[in-house]
Amino acid sequence: MNLSCLFIFVLFFNFFFFYLxxxxxxxxxxxxxxRSYISFSCFFYNFFFFFFFFNLFYFFN
Structure with a gap:
């Protein structure tokens, strides 16, 4: 696999997971x-996923 194919694959991969x-x-x-309540667990859950994959997205670029 040459470098351009690898770059396109990684680009597609991180865009897909970032969007997902x-x-x-x-x-x-x-x-x-x-659900009409503010739960700390809900906030922490989406906060963790958003920032983890946002950093992963920038790491691959």
Whole structure:
């Protein structure tokens, strides 16, 4: 596998996972909001996923 194919694969891979967990994070935000209570566990859960994969996204670029 040459370098350009590897670059395209990594680019697609991190964009896909960044988008997936960004949407998943918003799903948890709205899930906790429409349950009509502010839970620390819900906030911590989506906070962890968003920042972990946001840093992963920048690491691969």
């Amino acid at each position: 967990f960004f949407v998943y994070s918003f799903f948890w935000i709205f899930h906790c909001y429409f």
